[in-house]
Amino acid sequence: MAKETATLPRRDFLKLSGGAAGLSLTSLSGCASPSFISNLVSGKANIDYSSREDIYAKEWQWDKVSWGSHNNQCLPAACSFRVYTRNGVVWREEQNARSDASNEAYPDYNPMGCQKGCAFHNLLYSEERLRYPMKRAGERGEGKWQRISWDQALSEVADAILDAHEEIGSAGFHIDAPHLHAGSVATAGAGRFGNQLGAISPDTNVAIGDDLKGVAQVFGKMRMGMTSDNMFDAEVLIFSNTNWSYTAPPMYHFITEARYNGSEVVLVNPDYNPSTIHADIHVPVLPASDAALWLSVAQVMIDEEIYHPDFVLEQTDLPILVRRDNGKFLSAQEVDGGRPDQFYFYDSGLEEVAEAPRDKLKYDGQAELDADLRVPLKDGSTTQVETVFRKLKRELGANYTPEKASPKCGVTPKLIRELARKIATKRTHFYNGFSSAKSYHGDLMERAAILVLGLSGNWGKPGTGFNNFLMMIDHVGHVGGTDKTIAQGSQAEREQILQQVTHMVKSQDPDASEEDVHLALAVMSQRKSGSVPPAIWMYQYAGYKKLWDKKEWQDPALSKTFGEYLSEGLEKGYIDPIYKCDPAAQPQVLMYQCHNPMRRQRSGARMYLEELWPKAKMIFTIETRMSSSAAFSDILLPAAWYYEKADTTMVFAHYPYQSMQQKAVDPPGEALSEWEIYRDLMGKIAERAAQRGMTQFVDRAGVPRLYSDLQRRFTLDGELNDNEDVVREFVAYNAATGLFPPDYTLEKFEEEGQVRITSLGDGLQRHTGASDWHTDKPNYALGWHVDKKLPYPTHTRRAQFYMDHEWFIEAGEALPVHKDTPPIGGDHPFRLVGGHPRISVHTLHLANPHFMKLHRGQPVVFLNDQVAREKGIADGDQVRMFNDYDESELMVSLSAAVGKDQVVTYMWEPYQFKDWKSHDVMTIGLPKPTQLAMNYTQCRFHSSTGSPNPTSDRAIRVDIEKVKEA
Amino acid sequence: MKMLNKSIPTKQELMKSDRQIATVIDLNKCMGCQSCTVACKNLWTERDDAHHMRWMSVATAPGALYPRDFEKKGGGYDKSGNPQPGDLPSLVDCGDAFTFNHQEVFNEGNAQNRKLEPTSALGGSPEWGYNWDEDQGKGEWPNPYFFYLPRKCNHCSHPACVDACSRNAIYKREDGVVLIDQDKCEGHRHCVAACPYKMVFFNPAKEKSEKCIECFPRLDKGIATACNRQCPGRTRAMGFLDDENSLVHKLVEKYKVAIPLHPEYGTSPNVFYVPPMSPWAFDSDDELTDKMRIPDSVLESYFGKEVHKALAILLAEREKKKSGGDSALMDLLISRKWQDRFAEFTNHPV
Numbered sequence A: 001m002a003k004e005t006a007t008l009p010r011r012d013f014l015k016l017s018g019g020a021a022g023l024s025l026t027s028l029s030g031c032a033s034p035s036f037i038s039n040l041v042s043g044k045a046n047i048d049y050s051s052r053e054d055i056y057a058k059e060w061q062w063d064k065v066s067w068g069s070h071n072n073q074c075l076p077a078a079c080s081f082r083v084y085t086r087n088g089v090v091w092r093e094e095q096n097a098r099s100d101a102s103n104e105a106y107p108d109y110n111p112m113g114c115q116k117g118c119a120f121h122n123l124l125y126s127e128e129r130l131r132y133p134m135k136r137a138g139e140r141g142e143g144k145w146q147r148i149s150w151d152q153a154l155s156e157v158a159d160a161i162l163d164a165h166e167e168i169g170s171a172g173f174h175i176d177a178p179h180l181h182a183g184s185v186a187t188a189g190a191g192r193f194g195n196q197l198g199a200i201s202p203d204t205n206v207a208i209g210d211d212l213k214g215v216a217q218v219f220g221k222m223r224m225g226m227t228s229d230n231m232f233d234a235e236v237l238i239f240s241n242t243n244w245s246y247t248a249p250p251m252y253h254f255i256t257e258a259r260y261n262g263s264e265v266v267l268v269n270p271d272y273n274p275s276t277i278h279a280d281i282h283v284p285v286l287p288a289s290d291a292a293l294w295l296s297v298a299q300v301m302i303d304e305e306i307y308h309p310d311f312v313l314e315q316t317d318l319p320i321l322v323r324r325d326n327g328k329f330l331s332a333q334e335v336d337g338g339r340p341d342q343f344y345f346y347d348s349g350l351e352e353v354a355e356a357p358r359d360k361l362k363y364d365g366q367a368e369l370d371a372d373l374r375v376p377l378k379d380g381s382t383t384q385v386e387t388v389f390r391k392l393k394r395e396l397g398a399n400y401t402p403e404k405a406s407p408k409c410g411v412t413p414k415l416i417r418e419l420a421r422k423i424a425t426k427r428t429h430f431y432n433g434f435s436s437a438k439s440y441h442g443d444l445m446e447r448a449a450i451l452v453l454g455l456s457g458n459w460g461k462p463g464t465g466f467n468n469f470l471m472m473i474d475h476v477g478h479v480g481g482t483d484k485t486i487a488q489g490s491q492a493e494r495e496q497i498l499q500q501v502t503h504m505v506k507s508q509d510p511d512a513s514e515e516d517v518h519l520a521l522a523v524m525s526q527r528k529s530g531s532v533p534p535a536i537w538m539y540q541y542a543g544y545k546k547l548w549d550k551k552e553w554q555d556p557a558l559s560k561t562f563g564e565y566l567s568e569g570l571e572k573g574y575i576d577p578i579y580k581c582d583p584a585a586q587p588q589v590l591m592y593q594c595h596n597p598m599r600r601q602r603s604g605a606r607m608y609l610e611e612l613w614p615k616a617k618m619i620f621t622i623e624t625r626m627s628s629s630a631a632f633s634d635i636l637l638p639a640a641w642y643y644e645k646a647d648t649t650m651v652f653a654h655y656p657y658q659s660m661q662q663k664a665v666d667p668p669g670e671a672l673s674e675w676e677i678y679r680d681l682m683g684k685i686a687e688r689a690a691q692r693g694m695t696q697f698v699d700r701a702g703v704p705r706l707y708s709d710l711q712r713r714f715t716l717d718g719e720l721n722d723n724e725d726v727v728r729e730f731v732a733y734n735a736a737t738g739l740f741p742p743d744y745t746l747e748k749f750e751e752e753g754q755v756r757i758t759s760l761g762d763g764l765q766r767h768t769g770a771s772d773w774h775t776d777k778p779n780y781a782l783g784w785h786v787d788k789k790l791p792y793p794t795h796t797r798r799a800q801f802y803m804d805h806e807w808f809i810e811a812g813e814a815l816p817v818h819k820d821t822p823p824i825g826g827d828h829p830f831r832l833v834g835g836h837p838r839i840s841v842h843t844l845h846l847a848n849p850h851f852m853k854l855h856r857g858q859p860v861v862f863l864n865d866q867v868a869r870e871k872g873i874a875d876g877d878q879v880r881m882f883n884d885y886d887e888s889e890l891m892v893s894l895s896a897a898v899g900k901d902q903v904v905t906y907m908w909e910p911y912q913f914k915d916w917k918s919h920d921v922m923t924i925g926l927p928k929p930t931q932l933a934m935n936y937t938q939c940r941f942h943s944s945t946g947s948p949n950p951t952s953d954r955a956i957r958v959d960i961e962k963v964k965e966a
Numbered sequence B: 001m002k003m004l005n006k007s008i009p010t011k012q013e014l015m016k017s018d019r020q021i022a023t024v025i026d027l028n029k030c031m032g033c034q035s036c037t038v039a040c041k042n043l044w045t046e047r048d049d050a051h052h053m054r055w056m057s058v059a060t061a062p063g064a065l066y067p068r069d070f071e072k073k074g075g076g077y078d079k080s081g082n083p084q085p086g087d088l089p090s091l092v093d094c095g096d097a098f099t100f101n102h103q104e105v106f107n108e109g110n111a112q113n114r115k116l117e118p119t120s121a122l123g124g125s126p127e128w129g130y131n132w133d134e135d136q137g138k139g140e141w142p143n144p145y146f147f148y149l150p151r152k153c154n155h156c157s158h159p160a161c162v163d164a165c166s167r168n169a170i171y172k173r174e175d176g177v178v179l180i181d182q183d184k185c186e187g188h189r190h191c192v193a194a195c196p197y198k199m200v201f202f203n204p205a206k207e208k209s210e211k212c213i214e215c216f217p218r219l220d221k222g223i224a225t226a227c228n229r230q231c232p233g234r235t236r237a238m239g240f241l242d243d244e245n246s247l248v249h250k251l252v253e254k255y256k257v258a259i260p261l262h263p264e265y266g267t268s269p270n271v272f273y274v275p276p277m278s279p280w281a282f283d284s285d286d287e288l289t290d291k292m293r294i295p296d297s298v299l300e301s302y303f304g305k306e307v308h309k310a311l312a313i314l315l316a317e318r319e320k321k322k323s324g325g326d327s328a329l330m331d332l333l334i335s336r337k338w339q340d341r342f343a344e345f346t347n348h349p350v
Helices: A008-016 A034-042 A150-167 A184-197 A213-219 A228-233 A253-260 A290-303 A309-315 A388-399 A402-409 A413-425 A442-455 A474-481 A490-508 A514-529 A534-541 A562-572 A604-615 A674-692 A707-714 A723-737 A746-752 A764-769 A783-787 A806-810 A865-870 B011-015 B035-045 B102-106 B160-164 B190-194 B247-254 B296-303 B306-322 B328-334 B338-342
Strands: A064-068 A081-086 A089-095 A134-136 A145-147 A173-175 A236-240 A264-268 A281-283 A321-323 A344-347 A352-355 A372-376 A382-387 A428-432 A465-467 A589-593 A618-623 A635-638 A657-661 A696-698 A704-706 A754-756 A830-835 A860-864 A878-882 A887-895 A902-906 A957-962 B021-026 B057-061 B147-151 B170-172 B178-180 B200-203 B208-211 B236-240 B271-274 B280-282 B288-292
Touching: A064 A657, A089 B035, A134 A150, A150 A173, A150 A589, A150 A618, A150 A635, A150 A674, A173 A184, A184 A474, A184 A589, A184 A674, A184 A707, A184 A723, A213 A442, A228 A253, A228 A428, A236 A253, A236 A413, A253 A264, A253 B306, A253 B328, A264 A413, A281 A413, A290 A388, A290 A402, A290 A413, A290 A442, A309 A442, A321 A344, A344 A382, A382 A388, A402 A413, A413 A442, A413 B288, A428 A442, A442 A465, A474 A723, A490 A514, A490 A723, A514 A764, A534 A562, A534 A604, A657 A746, A674 A707, A674 A723, A704 A707, A723 A746, A746 A754, A860 A865, A860 A878, A865 A887, B011 B160, B011 B170, B021 B247, B035 B057, B160 B170, B160 B178, B160 B190, B178 B208, B190 B200, B190 B208, B236 B247, B236 B338, B247 B271, B247 B328, B247 B338, B296 B306, B306 B328
Parallel strands: A173 A589, A236 A264, A236 A428, A264 A281, A428 A465, A589 A618, A618 A635, A830 A902, A860 A887, B021 B271
Antiparallel strands: A064 A081, A081 A089, A134 A145, A134 A635, A321 A382, A344 A352, A372 A382, A657 A754, A696 A704, A830 A957, A860 A902, A878 A887, A878 A957, B021 B236, B057 B147, B170 B178, B200 B208, B280 B288
8 A cells, every 4th residue: 555655645735725726824724813924923922931933853852850649639739750950941741650559469659649730830921920019009909009128018017917916806817718739938937927826727627618517426546547458468349438530530540450450440429520431330329329229238238248347347337235215325333333334245245334445446245237126224224225136137127128219319230239249258458539528428428338338347348448538748747846856856745744644544545546546636736726616606707608598508407507506515515615716806807818708718719708808907829829709808919939938848647658749940039938928927027015004915825925036936036947947857757657767858859859658647547547557558547446355436436337416316317317408598499529730739720721621621510411402501601500599601512421410610710710700609517516516525626627628518409590691 | 854866755755764764652551641742732833734633643542633534534555565546634524723812801991791712724613623522531430441542654664655745745754754855845745645543734824735844854863853842741651662672662572562553454554552551340239349330342442452462461560569569661661761761862952
């Protein structure tokens, strides 16, 4: 063929291409408009650093290479990159790709880094970038700005904070839930800044709805992490409430490679989301009805007796006895005047009740799973009790046989049975994403799924677990809160505190574990930190009372509104009064760093604009880019971004490395690192205070603090003066606490660019993970509970499926049950489904032209193609999405991958919408009031967990109609 | 680079190469993340005269793909080796080059009365753009289906672009990479029309055609192409087809599980795809079946009849693993050591 065509085709192509030989720039058949061409020819849009006229070969050149990464907390959030600079600007970045496998039996982690990382530098030089301190020159949000000097900007912010101190006290200054996006140094800086000034700050992890309440309720801890290669040991991989192809591209290959290795991949999502294409089985569960599915799977396991009784007896509360009259656990206080938290088994060898051990899981007698009996009490009466298992079996049999559950969850009885048999007989790894935590009844969904793993013995062993994330950010906490550097002896001080807390905890409970001690310390630290429960903060300060006390929107099983639960909780002592968020002390100065509440807080585009922000005399924002919320600031302080400041990543266990981030280039304009901004602001506050004759303020603990000391205390006498100092301190801390090898140095880090972590540190995370940490094999959570029989830090000291708190019993949720999502925002035909977008972490990359050119460049909502046809909606039409509260306009993308009862949309920046109203405006975020039971052992509020998530939005009901053209 | 010592080389000479570099893309691993797209774009086409070009692209299939409807635009050869007429894709077909109005939204006192939105390079709201039909797919609930189809120049063994060029500006290097000599190209665009994959793009500012250069400055240093090395899904393998130790050779020649896209176009392309094993379909009672949900006819329309054999091999080998046995093929597709995918192109850029 080649011979024949070697000479002829050229002429043929000439002929066939319709005389294309004469084409020139001006006769492109519809290729380009005059403006496009003039732009191209003049090179007007060219920026001086990227003249690309060179021949290709000359492109492959650079001046300097630095280590880089991105702190956008996407989980893995620690990918090691090489950053290439040319002429003082970042030219490109590429994955380092030098991460070893745990051992040769497992896939390695390379190349670690996705589209967001591979194109990050495009964000540095884009129009949404902030370059100079700015002051608004019109109304808030009007879009009129005046460039000002750093001195003026800091003076105005300092004066506003001092005004708040004078008028309200230190509680007048609020740092509104800064995300970790800004980086380890910046997050530590914001924490340190707030700590030194006695500021109030809603807990960020809870504010963003990443607190998995059901996991905490069962295990007494919320973070169940694993290294990604643990999936390679699983026979069945279940993914639910997640979409890794969007949210975790660098780890996705562990799924596809496990599939090649023979694992069966099961995706449980309402839509056929883009990760489902590589599954074996799609379980098309109805939106937020997962609890019905998993309870039915549990029912089949019990009914067919394929559950693992030894594991259930040892690990869970299912053999614990519950009173039939009041639904409470039978306690020693009632039986013999012992501890109120000493509970019982029925021991068939002894033929009587026996105390369940509190100091370990292992019980040497013959506890029975399925028992009921009458028990004599101390007061001479008797009471009927039964095991949790017996109660569970009865409830499941009554409500969750596959035939009964199928209409509730949309999964056929046959498939439910198949899943039960698979999970009961195979090593099953469950990855649960964050969508459950964004579901009103997400706690029930998680409890039901974990029950299935408990019944099948699927945790604490290789290739198993109910996994989400571990978060090793103790280095950030250390710099955020310490009074001494490592070199100054902070570890000795910490050890002393730990001993005191150990003594205190052990004196109250001799059976307390090390994990209990660390948890007690975390609870105490949270009280001192100024951190408050976000839902309470929003209810009291941001006007959410208007939305969250509507009885018609809440779970019909609840007799009280959110506000009434809050009052009752405070009265009964379920809620520590320090967290009440006194309505008398409204925020006067609000600080934002990496927080875009107009998108992030449900209905924030209304509540913050209409209720919260008008109360504030000063809103200042430390940001790298113009977000919708930043546009409403009074003062904008421009911050350096990744590649422009020294930093390190945080470690989420999926990828067990911490990566070095060097300052490759200077930030643009006058931007400074956040740490420098805080340091200088401290100096300015002291200076202005002196000028105003103010000497001291009283912090939250009632301790007076000198203004003149602020900067010295912030920098620890100049030891932590800039980002480089802080990174050095991070390394010292990590080496001292075992996260890094003990002799590890900053110099070594700078040479190697990343460190494989050698342990989970010496703090709470170590006990949360509760497994020996290995660098040469995969890691999984809960091993110590299974292997060493350590108790769980729960009320019952066991993995607990029965919650005997009064509010849970009242709500009918003592055992996990399925409940439909209440009609938050009214009753409408479609259920809202969504989450993180593909091309952005939150809104960071969304408004960047490079990334916007990877899709339609504007917000879309996916709608089932058949449903759209029936409604006269075509692909590309603008539609109005609405509920009883508000509305939003988006472009329709028709897809067969969306169920007929759903609409699917992901995150967008509000200013991409008409009137800056993203779909988030209608989502309300109704918190589940039972989660205010913050006195219950595993529901206590401490860093990142506890108290209601103000973020429920999955499966709320909306409607859609075509926008009529004007 | 090849030295062309004759003043007028024959097409045969221009098409000749000593060896053939090839890429395998595993569709059972591709998640459509566009990392390859941005890796390529930032390296080669992030410039004002090339925003509309995506030498590397990923589209949702079935769909219009990229450039839009390229499968309907002709080019290539018929069964007898006769060249086929081809149409030129428009700027919009090439994915457009949107611009945005940040200043108007942020800084011009418009409050919330303006939104950030794309403007087509032709002016006005976009009619279509790159990846416009992302994640749409085909099929009917509960059996929707789609897969991601990454595409780049196939560096064909019988490249229609070389054949069509009136300036003899297109040639194959010794390693099989097809390049357009930018000094010789005069922008006649016969190559654009002739390429049945529409992987040659016109640069209207320079009045020249441009295409994937297989990152030759990297290859020359033993570094894999940016799209291949930067793929987090580890979908890619690259190497010389005649190198029996390379993964591409094993997947293409030995196990025959990697097959070309549209082999009927007659250009002998050198990008090969491991076809997708899709999830089990549901029957009319919503019960799971043991049939994969992407219809055979759909896969055949992309990859020809060979796809059935390739899928049968993949399924049989995976079944061995599922039942606890070994499969050398599955281990190759896993590639526990990532660098094993890239034959001699394993150097790091730094």
